Amino acid sequence: MAARIVEVEAYLGEDDPAAHSFAGRTARNAVLFGPPGHAYVYFIYGNHYCLNVSCLPDGEAGGVLFRAAEPLTGIDEMAESRGMVILKTDNDRKRIRELRQLTSGPGRLAEAFGITRERDNGSDLTRARSGLFIADDGYRVRRILTTPRIGITKAAERPLRFVIAGNEFVSGPKARDPHESRARK
C-alpha cells in the first residue's frame, strides 16, 4: 500500500515548546535525537499513534509529523485496518469523502498503515526494506500553503504546517482550497 504525503508539520526540537523533544531527551523521544530519516512513533490520547520522521543530524532533535496522505494503492487493505468498508460508487464526491476517512489526520493515517510504536518506532524510513519507507514517485507539487500547526496550545501561532494547495486529502473540515469549494454548486 502507498499514499502520497499531502500535509506535514515541523517540530523544532529543543527550541520549540510544542515539540516532544523540548524538555530534552527521554526514553520516549530518543529517536528524535538520533540520526535523520528514522520513524518516531508516539501514542496519544489513549487511542492513537502518530508518525514522525527525525530530520536533523545525530545528536540534534527535530522532526516532521505526517498529518495526512492521499491513498494511492492498497485501499482495501487500508479500509480493513480502519474498520471501514469502501462502497462502490461512480460519484466522485462520495468516493473522495470515503477515502478521506482512511488517511486524513495523523491518527487515521497511522491506523490505515498499521503503524504502532512497538512495530515501527526507530525504523529507517529511507530504506525500502524497512517495510515502511518514504519514496519519490516523481510527483511534483505546484503550490504549498503554510499555516499554523493543528491541535497544540504552546507556540500555536508559528507557521509550521505545510499542505499541498487544493489537495482534497488535507485534514480538517475546511482545509480545502476556498476557491475550489466555491466552484461546487
Added chain:
DNA sequence: CCAGGGATCCCCT
C-alpha cells in the same frame, strides 16, 4: 455544517 465532550493510557513532573 459546526461545536462540544468522552474515551483511554503512556510518559514525565
Added chain:
DNA sequence: GGGGATCCCTGGC
C-alpha cells in the same frame, strides 16, 4: 497525578 501533535459521535441550528 495530570496533560496530551486525536477521533468519533451526538445534538443543535
